[in-house]
Amino acid sequence: MNPPPETATLDPKLAEREAIKDINQDYKTKFGFNDPETGYVFKAPKGLSRQLVEDISEYKDEPQWMRDFRLKALDHFLARPIPQWGANLNQIDFDNIHYFVRASERAETNWDDVPDDIKNTFDKLGIPEAEQQFLSGVGAQYESEVVYHQVNEKLEAQGVQFMDMDTALREHEDVIREHFATVIPANDNMLAALNSAVWSGGSFVYVPPGVKVDMPLQAYFRINTENMGQFERTLIIADEGSDVHYIEGCTAPVYSTDSLHSAVVELIARPGARIRYTTVQNWSQNVFNLVTKRAIAERDATVEWVDCNLGSKVTMKYPSIYLMGERAHGEILSIAFAGNGQHQDAGGKIIHAAPKTTSSIFAKSISKDGGRSTYRGLLEVAKGASEARSKVVCDALLLDPESRSDTYPTIRIDESDANVGHEASVSKIGEEQLYYLQAHGLDEEEASKMIVNGFIEPVVKELPMEYAVELNRLIELQMEGSIG
Amino acid sequence: MRLIEVEGVEIGIFNCGGELMAIEDRCSHDDGPLAQGEFDAATCTVECPRHGSLFDLRSGRPKTLPAFAPVETFDVRVEDGEIKLEVE
Numbered sequence: 408m409n410p411p412p413e414t415a416t417l418d419p420k421l422a423e424r425e426a427i428k429d430i431n432q433d434y435k436t437k438f439g440f441n442d443p444e445t446g447y448v449f450k451a452p453k454g455l456s457r458q459l460v461e462d463i464s465e466y467k468d469e470p471q472w473m474r475d476f477r478l479k480a481l482d483h484f485l486a487r488p489i490p491q492w493g494a495n496l497n498q499i500d501f502d503n504i505h506y507f508v509r510a511s512e513r514a515e516t517n518w519d520d521v522p523d524d525i526k527n528t529f530d531k532l533g534i535p536e537a538e539q540q541f542l543s544g545v546g547a548q549y550e551s552e553v554v555y556h557q558v559n560e561k562l563e564a565q566g567v568q569f570m571d572m573d574t575a576l577r578e579h580e581d582v583i584r585e586h587f588a589t590v591i592p593a594n595d596n597m598l599a600a601l602n603s604a605v606w607s608g609g610s611f612v613y614v615p616p617g618v619k620v621d622m623p624l625q626a627y628f629r630i631n632t633e634n635m636g637q638f639e640r641t642l643i644i645a646d647e648g649s650d651v652h653y654i655e656g657c658t659a660p661v662y663s664t665d666s667l668h669s670a671v672v673e674l675i676a677r678p679g680a681r682i683r684y685t686t687v688q689n690w691s692q693n694v695f696n697l698v699t700k701r702a703i704a705e706r707d708a709t710v711e712w713v714d715c716n717l718g719s720k721v722t723m724k725y726p727s728i729y730l731m732g733e734r735a736h737g738e739i740l741s742i743a744f745a746g747n748g749q750h751q752d753a754g755g756k757i758i759h760a761a762p763k764t765t766s767s768i769f770a771k772s773i774s775k776d777g778g779r780s781t782y783r784g785l786l787e788v789a790k791g792a793s794e795a796r797s798k799v800v801c802d803a804l805l806l807d808p809e810s811r812s813d814t815y816p817t818i819r820i821d822e823s824d825a826n827v828g829h830e831a832s833v834s835k836i837g838e839e840q841l842y843y844l845q846a847h848g849l850d851e852e853e854a855s856k857m858i859v860n861g862f863i864e865p866v867v868k869e870l871p872m873e874y875a876v877e878l879n880r881l882i883e884l885q886m887e888g889s890i891g
Numbered sequence: 892m893r894l895i896e897v898e899g900v901e902i903g904i905f906n907c908g909g910e911l912m913a914i915e916d917r918c919s920h921d922d923g924p925l926a927q928g929e930f931d932a933a934t935c936t937v938e939c940p941r942h943g944s945l946f947d948l949r950s951g952r953p954k955t956l957p958a959f960a961p962v963e964t965f966d967v968r969v970e971d972g973e974i975k976l977e978v979e
Contacts, residue, residue, distance in 0.1 A: 483943075589956070591956070592943030592945065592955050592956070594942060594943030596942070789960065
C-alpha cells in the first residue's frame with residue numbers, strides 16, 4: 408500500500424458532509440453487520456479452562472515465562488469474586504464465551520493480503536481510507552488477533568515501533584518481559600486477571616527519545632463472532648522527550664446474546680514525554696466492556712486520556728494516571744452517553760505521588776431513555792507530593808425523568824499544601840432552553856441535540872477534527888436512539 | 892517466611908538464598924498482608940496477595956503498581972544461631 412502522505416489532513420467541510428450524510432443510518436446497518444466465519448483458522452469452544460490457556464500459549468508459540476504468567480493469572484481470576492461495587496456484572500455468563508478466535512493466519516502489512524470478508528469490514532468502517540489521509544500507522548484487530556498492521560516508513564526509520572503485541576513478544580521479548588504487567592499486574596483486579604490469562608492481540612508502541620509522532624497512530628478493534636471475548640493487551644512506552652497520540656475505536660455486530668471485551672492498557676511516559684490516548688468506544692449494546700487502563704508519568708511527563716464511551720451494554724472503565732516524577736502532569740477527559748438499556752460506569756483516577764505535579768479530571772455524562780451513567784473517580788495527593796495542584800469537574804445531564812445519574816468522587820489528600828478543586832453538577836435539560844431554541848426555529852429534537860453538543864463541546868474540541876466529527880455524529884445517532 | 896510481631900507491628904522475615912530480609916507485613920497500597928504473598932527467593936521479591944504489587948525485599952520499594960510507596964524494611968542479623976531484628 409502507499410504510505411500516508413506526511414501532511415495530508417481531511418478538508419473540514421468535506422469531513423462534516425461525509426459524517427452527516429449517514430446520519431439516519433442506524434447502528435445495525437453501519438456497524439452492526441456481521442461477516443461469515445468461513446475461512447477462520449481456529450475457534451476455541453466456549454468456556455475457560457487451564458487447557459485453553461495452555462493451548463493459546465502453545466498456539467502462539469510463547470516463551471515459558473509467558474505461559475506461566477497466564478496460568479498464574481487464571482488462578483487469580485478463578486479465586487476472585489465478581490465485584491459487586493459497580494455495574495451489575497452478575498449477568499455475565501463466563502462459560503458462554505469464546506475466549507480465542509483466530510480469523511486469519513497473520514498480521515498483514517498490505518490490505519490486499521487481508522482475507523476479503525475482513526478487509527471489506529474495515530473498508531466499510533473507513534479504516535484504510537483514514538490511514539491514507541491522516542494517520543501515522545494503523546493496527547486492525549479482528550476477533551482475537553491483529554489482521555493488519557502498518558506504520559509510516561518515516562517513523563519506522565526514526566525507530567518508532569508500532570506492532571501487534573503477539574509480534575512484539577516474538578521480536579522484542581526482553582522489552583516486553585521488562586515492562587509487561589508492571590503498570591497493571593495480573594492480580595490487580597478480576598478482569599485484569601482474566602485478560603492476563605487469555606490475552607491476545609493489542610498494540611505495542613515504542614517511541615525513541617526526542618521523537619515526535621506528528622499524526623496519530625490508530626488501532627481499531629472489531630468483534631464479529633457471537634458470544635465472543637476480546638482481550639487485547641496494549642503497552643505504550645514513550646521514551647524521554649518523545650510525543651505520541653494513540654487512538655482506538657471499536658464496534659461489533661448486534662446480537663441477542665452477550666459478548667465481552669476486557670482489555671488491559673499500560674502507558675509509560677518517560678521524563679519529559681507526552682502520551683495522549685484517545686478512545687471512541689462504540690460497541691454494540693450486547694457487549695460488556697470492562698477495561699483496565701493505567702499510566703505512569705515520570706518527571707515532567709504528560710499523560711492524557713480522552714475517553715468517549717457511547718456504545719456497549721455495560722462499561723466499567725476508569726483510566727488512571729500515576730504522577731511519579733516531579734512536575735508530571737495528567738489529564739482525563741471523559742464523556743459517557745447512556746441510552747436505553749445501557750449503564751456507563753466511567754470516570755478516572757489520578758494519583759499525585761511526587762512534588763509539583765498537576766492534573767485535571769473533566770467528566771461529562773449524558774443519560775437518555777432510561778440509561779444510567781455513573782461517574783466514579785479518585786483524586787489522591789500522597790504524602791510527599793507537595794505543591795500538587797488538581798481540578799476535578801464532573802457534570803451530568805439528564806434528558807428525561809426515566810434516566811439516572813450517580814456520582815462517586817473520592818478525594819484523598821495527605822499533603823497540607825495541596826491545591827485541589829472539585830465541582831460537580833447534575834442538570835436536567837431545561838424547558839426554558841428548549842423553548843428559547845424552538846423560538847428560534849429549531850424543532851425539539853434539534854434543540855436537544857444543540858444543548859447536548861454544547862454540553863460536551865469542551866471535550867470534543869480536544870479531539871482531532873476527524874474524530875470530533877465522528878463523535879458528534881455518534882452522539883446524534885444516540886440522540887435518535889439508533890445505536891446498538 | 893516467618894511472621895513475627897514486635898510491639899503491634901507485624902514483620903515478615905524472608906530467606907533470599909541465605910540472606911535474611913525483613914519487611915513490614917503491610918502493603919503501602921491498601922494495607923494488605925504483604926508478607927503473606929508469593930515469595931520469590933531468586934529475585935528476592937514478594938507479591939502482595941491483594942492487588943499484585945511486587946516488592947523488592949532488599950529496599951522495600953515496589954517494582955510494579957498499584958503500590959508506589961516503599962514499605963518499611965528492618966536490618967536482620969544472625970548472632971549465635973539467633974535471628975535478631977533491629978526495630979526502632
